[in-house]
Amino acid sequence: MQIALVSLSSCLGCQAVFLGMEEYLYAIIGENRISFAPFIMDNREVAPVDLALVEGTVRHAGHFMRAREVREKAERVVALGTCACFGGVQGLADRFAEDTMLRRRFGDAAWEGAPAGVKRLLPLDSFIKVDYFLPGCPPTQDLLRKFLEAALAGAQPQREETTVCAECRVVSPGIPQPGPRRTTEAPPERGKCLMEAGYACMGPLTRDGCGALCPTLMGLPCRGCRGPSDRALLDPHVDMREETVRRLARATDSKAGEVESAVNDPVHAFYMFCLAEPALRRRRPEGSSPFVQRLGER
Amino acid sequence: MAELVIDPITRIGGIAALRIVAEEATPPEACLSAFGYRGFEQIALGAHLDNLLPVVSRICGLDSLFHQLCAAMAVEKALGVEAPSRLRLLRELALHAQLFERHAVSLSVHSLPDLLFPSSDPSLRNLVSIYSVDEEVVRRLLGLKSLGSMVLQEVGGNSVHPVNFRTGGAARDVPGEKRDALRSKLEEARPLLVETSRLIKLLLRRNEEMASRIGNVPAPSLALRGPGQVTMTGERAAVVGPQGDGEQDLSPHDLLGRLRESNSAYSHVRNVSVEGYGETRVGPLSRININGHYGTSLADGELEEVKSQWGFPIHACLVGHVLRILEMVHAWEKMHELLKEPDEGEISLEVKPAAGKGAAVLEAPEGMLIYEVELTGEGLVKDLNLVTPLQFNQRVLETSLAKIAEEVGIEGEPKIMDMLQMAIRAYAPCIPCGLH
Incomplete structure (x- = not known):
């Protein structure tokens, strides 16, 4: 070969x-x-x-x-x-x-x-x-x-289908927590769930396979470098921003609007690696856009 | 009119082409062109300072940490905060590791095949052919790359696009037992490094006639100035004329004021020159032409030999290969030294967003890298300007290529394509950085 x-x-x-x-x-x-x-x-x-x-x-x-x-x-x-x-x-x-x-x-x-x-x-x-x-x-x-x-070897390579959270080995810090927070302002505590600690962690929406290096080993929020998980790609109701804002609002006991104004660089915070992905761009509430056809491939 | 086109240039980082045009009665003109401006200065607009580093890291996988830390240092300047000393040490350690790795790739994958098999068919001049003749050479060289990656993995948290560093801090230090383990790995590699350095020096001596002829163009040098030795970070830059004349020390602020950027008619890489000096060379040659010493015993010992053979200041671009391996020796010694330091002291400070403007200069593996950042009161990037090594080197490199074309002639000379590409590889141009 x-x-x-x-x-x-x-x-x-x-x-x-x-x-x-x-x-x-x-x-x-x-x-x-x-x-x-x-x-x-x-x-x-x-x-x-x-x-x-x-x-x-x-x-x-x-x-x-x-x-x-x-x-x-x-x-x-x-x-x-x-x-x-x-x-x-x-x-x-x-x-x-x-x-x-x-x-x-x-x-x-x-x-x-x-x-x-x-x-x-x-x-x-x-x-x-x-x-x-x-x-x-x-x-x-x-x-x-x-x-x-x-x-x-001519075999079908393995395809990771779940999320970084599925591989992540951290515990809950207990909620609510202050935030939303930035790592530059308040360094995260290693071993604790970054999302629940009030950081915009993309782990719940990002494809697994990296061994959750950033959240588990480094104590850093996932930036989403493996791209969207299957669910994030295929579920027409999942939007990277909305989902993360909802989770952060729950973790910090604040309103969605408050989270949105605190995370004031939404493009970089929520779509750093996937803004050009048409499956997310074409997303409409009614769903069934062409990306569904790519299920078998991706 | 005669024309020679090499499209694409092979065994370099990124996609670029060379066109040489020779009109009768005028000297040939060399045009190195690369298209596909990636827009990173604009991509970063609106990013919170917390998200800036992972963005700029993606400008270049082989120089990622240099981009990250140059951006972090510019932001720290903008905010008026100073990184704690332990953090500065960790950063320096990681930078040496990446430089070590980058030079190992450039030497082994791009340049060594030309020096090993200068007269073979170009299709045989590569890592794969070398491996089929002598497995050990490839294993040694890529083993050195892996050594750099290993240190970077520990200190940076990842060997490509490291994640450990942020503005004003790092997520973790390197614990004592890891430091000891890394030092013993470095020590194990000592004979390998010394042998490789001998090999590169020997190969260049073997190709002496070619090395002193190809691309030997005197040009002004620009680099950061250390305390009598080469440095990767610092507050003083220096520019000196081709013969070591007209030397001037500049603060980063003064340097920025003297830079002149201009568009190229055949490339998306913008050219940068220094007012009063014109086209200026950056990189391993310039670092040593400005500073004279590396400041560590092994590297300086070998440098004396190089100076006595090739003279000083050095302008023969192929000698850059020897200087790269000497920089690897220097980085190896520095990593050893820095890993001895106990992990005492803070590695992070709290960074509050504020409006401000700042600039930072770093010596990246292939030359000076400059970041200028402006932030809004909320800590979002309002403006970003960066200058990468290729932007300085492009014109000097083209002058070198035109000189080769003039001396050898572009028609009827079978080796011309080889010679031109060897000169290009000797500059190890980083096209992704240039097209940022």
């Missing part, structure tokens, strides 16, 4: 995880399984492969052409990392129109040979058909290794 490692607009964090897999990486390169990886090798055209790992976001025509080329050449395509799966932090730029953003940065500049920008920032599966999704910013080495072991 040959693999390709493809970057679109990205931070290269997923590639760093790939390079950090130690013995498993040596096994992959020892068996000469990497056919295309411009980060590592001198190749410019995607070779036919069995599995293509694509990280990053489609931001302009060049990325789109590359994504399409990968789809044609690869038996199976994997959206690697939260940018490719849900838009990631880069997807927050979707708040602004492309030309407005460019004008703010570059004024009236014009470029020779610049590829056309995309109208909206969207996850990879909005551009090409994706077979598997491995979210995480970045996915842990364990997740990536297990995923590759399964995929390269």
Whole structure:
């Protein structure tokens, strides 16, 4: 089985995880399984492969052409990392129109040979058909290794379906608690539930698989870097902001409006990694939008 | 008119292309282009200072901590708070770990294959081919990467996009037994590091003719100035002319006042020059050209050898590879030293949101990184401006590439593509940072 490692607009964090897999990486390169990886090798055209790992976001025509080329050449395509799966932090730029953003940065500049920008920032599966999704910013080495072991053996990789809370090992601090709070103002107490302690923790809505590193080991609220859980994606009534505000209001014994005015950066606090995800964007109370069709894939 | 296009440039961090145009009777012109501005300065607008670090971290996975901490330090300046000394130590430890890791990746994955197999087919010049010939070399180099990751994992809570640090604090310290364990891991790696350093020096000596010829362009240097030694954090920057002349010390405020940003006609990476000096180089070469010493015994011992071989100040970009391994030796010594310090003292302070403006400068692995932040009274980001190393280096790099094209010629010379890409890799340009 040959693999390709493809970057679109990205931070290269997923590639760093790939390079950090130690013995498993040596096994992959020892068996000469990497056919295309411009980060590592001198190749410019995607070779036919069995599995293509694509990280990053489609931001302009060049990325789109590359994504399409990968789809044609690869038996199976994997959206690697939260940018490719849900838009990631880069997807927050979707708040602004492309030309407005460019004008703010570059004024009236014009470029020779610049590829056309995309109208909206969207996850990879909005551009090409994706077979598997491995979210995480970045996915842990364990997740990536297990995923590759399964995929390269021709098996269906495991898909995490519950939430970070399901993996989290903390106890309730007892409610109500003061808040909503910020970690910069009041450092959290490790071992206590961050949400119940009044922090905007995204654990209840975020996909599991990371081992709840931030809340359990670090005593920090989950920022949602693994992207929305199945329920958050599929239940048409779940909204990241509303759900978190409701939980925080209960934990701090305050009104929803009070929580909303205290968490005064809702885009960053509730949608840091998933603002570009159409399943959440298209959400309507009546439900049944196209994302439901993707249940089997995601 | 002759034209040479390399699209995309391989074995670098990110996607970029090179176009060289040679008109008759004029020197060739090199254009390094990268498109896909990501808008991070605008993405961060409206973020509470508590959410700023995880956002800017995603500018670059390999330099994530440098972005986080530069932003944190700029916010601390804006709020007029000072990080406790233990926190500063933890931050420095983590920065050394990430620099160590970043240089190990750049050397092993991007540059080493060129130095090991300079005359082989480019398709064979990579980690996979090296592994098939000599497994041990790859294991050693990636073993060094893993060593940096391990320290970063402990100190930062995660090796890619660390989570431990926030403005004015850290979630946890490194307990005594972990520090001891890390120190013994570092000690175990000592022979590996020394051997690797020998290997890189040897390879460069073997390719001496090429190293002194390719991309050897005198340029002004810009870096933070330490107390007679290289530093990653600090309040004094210095800029010096190509021959060590016209040296000037600048406060971060003065430096910001002297920076001139301009658009490029063929790239989304904006160029930055220093008023009075023009296009200026940043990174490992400049750090040593400005400071002269690393300030730790092992690294300085090796540096003397490098200076006597390559002269001083150093402008040959391929010598950057040797300086990267020396910076790794230096980071290794610093990590050792910092891990000896007992975990005493506060690591967090309470940060109250307030309006203000602040700037911070850090030496990231490939050069100077600058953050300027303005906050509203509620602690939300009102304005953010950042300057990344590639923005400084782009013009100097292009000048180096044009010089190669002029000397070698872009037509009928089979090695030209190799030589150009070797020079690019010697600058280890970080495209994601440049396109922030």
